Amino acid sequence: MNPDRAKVTIFDVAEHAGVSIKTVSRVVNNEPNVRENTRERVMLAVRELRYQPNAAARELSGKRSRIIGLIYENAEEFSYLNDVFNGALGICEPAGYSLLLRPLTLPDPEIIDHIRQFATNARVEGIVLPAPMGDLPEVSGLLREMRIPFAAITPREPAPDEINILCNDEAASHALTELLIRQGHDAIGFIKGHPDHGASHKRFAGYRRALKQHGVAYAPRLVRQGYFDFESGRIAAGRMLDLPNPPSAVLASNDDMAAGAIFAARKRGLNVPGELSIAGFDDTRFSSRIWPPLTTVRQPIVQMAETAAALLIDKLNGHSTEAPDAPFECEVVIRESTAPLSPA
Amino acid sequence: MNPDRAKVTIFDVAEHAGVSIKTVSRVVNNEPNVRENTRERVMLAVRELRYQPNAAARELSGKRSRIIGLIYENAEEFSYLNDVFNGALGICEPAGYSLLLRPLTLPDPEIIDHIRQFATNARVEGIVLPAPMGDLPEVSGLLREMRIPFAAITPREPAPDEINILCNDEAASHALTELLIRQGHDAIGFIKGHPDHGASHKRFAGYRRALKQHGVAYAPRLVRQGYFDFESGRIAAGRMLDLPNPPSAVLASNDDMAAGAIFAARKRGLNVPGELSIAGFDDTRFSSRIWPPLTTVRQPIVQMAETAAALLIDKLNGHSTEAPDAPFECEVVIRESTAPLSPA
DNA sequence: AATCCATTTGACAACGCTGTCAGTTTGCTG
DNA sequence: CAGCAAACTGACAGCGTTGTCAAATGGATT
Incomplete structure (x- = not known):
């Protein structure tokens, strides 16, 4: 780790704002019960000192890793995954989450072990499952059993209390x-x-x-x-x-x-x-x-992935997860490989 | 975080093996000065209890995040990146490192800020720079200035003390x-x-x-x-x-x-x-x-990315980083889009 | 002015690990 | 068999946050 980086701690901010570290913590985490006046003072200090909370300390203390896993089939075709990555990353980053990839080569007889290890070792809070991962019953079953929230981007039937992103x-x-x-x-x-x-x-x-x-x-x-x-x-x-x-x-x-x-x-x-x-x-x-x-x-894969990540993060943050009312719309793109039946 | 997971701590292992936590730490981190006998006893306890060190605690205490960043251009063509991801992930995972992605859309006038923020916020120890990221002087310049080790997979001229993966x-x-x-x-x-x-x-x-x-x-x-x-x-x-x-x-x-x-x-x-x-x-x-x-x-992109990641990790671990002697070999693949000049 | 309660704030103990340093053992020497 | 250095081992203090709970504050009500 570089000595020049990441040195402003919560103590510095607290001192600068003339409050206790706990109050700084409250402000930074958007917790209630902070007087508006105080909140502003702290925010100012945060900005002035360019304070960035230490993720490791947060995780250790708060039990929240702010890491979301993305388990995908390492197939040859990648444009689908590219869209999934972009969608998920685009949501995770501003929300303060990191995205951790876990490619899997299917079929994988040890898939259960691999996922279990990924989930434990990488301490992910939730997992995004693009197709075809979300289709595999053993995968969703394991995650359910491990009680890890997940969002499946896959055209299976919606399961109650689980995040399913569908398209028609x-x-x-x-x-x-x-x-x-x-x-x-x-x-x-x-x-x-x-x-x-x-x-x-x-x-x-x-x-x-x-x-x-x-x-x-x-x-x-x-x-x-x-x-x-x-x-x-x-x-x-x-x-x-x-x-x-x-x-x-x-x-x-x-x-x-x-x-x-x-x-x-x-x-x-x-x-x-x-x-x-x-x-x-x-x-x-x-x-x-x-x-x-x-x-x-x-x-609309990017949007679907965005929605998956957003709903998952909502769920992790204890917000009400309201599924989108309708499946996403696909669009027929007509190009030159089809033509009216020729008279011959 | 799920209550069922990640509960075995270093204390449990220490007790199980009849040693102090520090000794367990030594064994787990492959530090010297542990009697072979003791080492084995600890290893056994580790295996029996399925102990997995808590990454957050490690990072907080040891100042090492074990995270490697991968900054890439979010271009349309993805098969190159797919190979890079696979190569880098394949090395990082067994080495106990996580890979964090940072797509960037070029040209990006704020590239410096974006990278600086990524490096600070995401507390990456080192960064892999596939083409064309490694080609951008402002990027490598910034990383050099921030003193963050990086490995550039790019056909630029090798720079001394920097990891450059080349191919012919x-x-x-x-x-x-x-x-x-x-x-x-x-x-x-x-x-x-x-x-x-x-x-x-x-x-x-x-x-x-x-x-x-x-x-x-x-x-x-x-x-x-x-x-x-x-x-x-x-x-x-x-x-x-x-x-x-x-x-x-x-x-x-x-x-x-x-x-x-x-x-x-x-x-x-x-x-x-x-x-x-x-x-x-x-x-x-x-x-x-x-x-x-x-x-x-x-x-041989997968291999090149593997080498990049491996050399980077070596460097982060203080091992001697000996660059590969020769650039990687490309291979001409002859298919059907070329043919001898027709007599006409 | 005194009382009460809701709101706001702070003190301090975890969290699980590694670094430091001191203490203990071991293996040799003389 | 004492004496000593080298090889091991362990006690304990952080690391920077959040959770808990007690204390302080402020406003409304007597």
Whole structure:
């Protein structure tokens, strides 16, 4: 530690303001029962001396670490996490909290131990769980058991007394499918996402609902299991395209798989979107950088993460945690990878 | 803080092992002057009780926070940072350090204040500076002045007594250019990177050296300024392609700009790599997902970040910081966006 | 002016660890 | 077997805050 830094203590402020250290503590922590007059005097001293409370002493004495953990899957795709980090950090910092990262590589047979150790060792007060961490029952179960508050950013059903940040994946998927149907497509392939992710089911459900609503027959042969990665999308799309009656459009449950589908189409000499429309999900950073730019669905991830962190901090501070009334809205982004069914 | 957690203190261990707390402290901190016999007894007690030192108390008493900061540019492209995070976290965690993130949006006129505040407030012991943070003289200058040890992962010239992690960008750029020359290209465009990044200059230097070495004339009209983002790459490439005698190959200083170049080529109906070879730099995650997959250069970023963190921690622990003898090696990855010059 | 109660303030003991320094043991020497 | 240095070990005082609880203050009521 550098000798030049962090030397103004609560005693200095107390002396400067002519009060006791406890009063300074009260002011700094916004506690009640301080006369307005006194409060101002202390604040002035704080500002003049540039006092910054010592976090370690605070934690040791007050039992509050002001640290929030963020446990995430260390997947390849990072733009989602980037948004989550930014959202969470943006809230934590001004609130005086630190954010501690804990990447985990899934599947992880020792996940329970890892999380338990993280929670204990890193003395986090609360934890943010972006997808797919929030989807894993063993994770939320452990945290519940350890009585560590958490906020899950994940499309699972809301649990009472737990913070859940949702978005309307299902509706967005429905809208996207509807778009393709309106463009004349009636053989629409679907590449499912990883079955452990709540989002996968929501997205598939939206697809099916749209088909049904518009009287388009559901064809199991046009549905393939994918795992949210490029490779599985490439393979799944390839299988469909090699079918005797291939689909004229493919909806992938995320952009990575959509990119895989484009790759597969191109390998087979198919023009996208002329001969095959392809849409994705997530509006990943590269969605607009590939050719053709992807039609996809954008989620307000930064906002969702902000809300997660804010609600979590509220809860930690004993404020009433009122969940947002409605799920966050996704937005369909129409680009050039989809087009009306050509007359051929 | 949860009542169930973190209750075993140094006193419990001391009692269990039949020694004083100070001895436990010595063992836990690997201090000398403890009889082997005693050490083992204490270790046993530590393990049996699952003792985990209280970080706050340690910091308060010992003046060591065991926190390392990571200041980074909050750019759109994240795969580089992902690798940096993973590398640094992978080292910090087992070493008992926490990693605290501080994203900064560049350019930031108040960068000095932001960093100063981060360093003071967050009580970091040392800081990792990935590119382009390490390139900014005001940043390294401030840290030097504040006497906070830092490790810069950046292609600047090594500074004495400072930790610098380098890689041979220049050589890789040279090799990539050479590859194109060998494929028959003699009108090779170059899109420069952001002038504030050290890497930009290295990469340009490698290009020029290769041209010179192989007797290919250097044509300023084939060199354009870019800023490492897709859009600037698209524009720069577009300008070159609209030239009366356009290049048959374009080397972009990173993959984002290379993707922009592919985009520009496609807009003009040019076949890549048939009519135009394009190569990038960095082997971003999407390099192999776009069409055609990009020929590019891969840097061992995870290793570089690991080394940065490890050397920094060594330094903080007072060990001799011996810099790695040689810069890290980049690797040219040949994919399908480059091809021999076609006879036409 | 005296009394009472609510509000405000302060004294002081934790919190769990490391640094300091003094005390105790051990292993050699002579 | 005493004597001595070196190797160990332990007692105790902080570190800078917050929690507890007692004391002081102030205003309203007799």
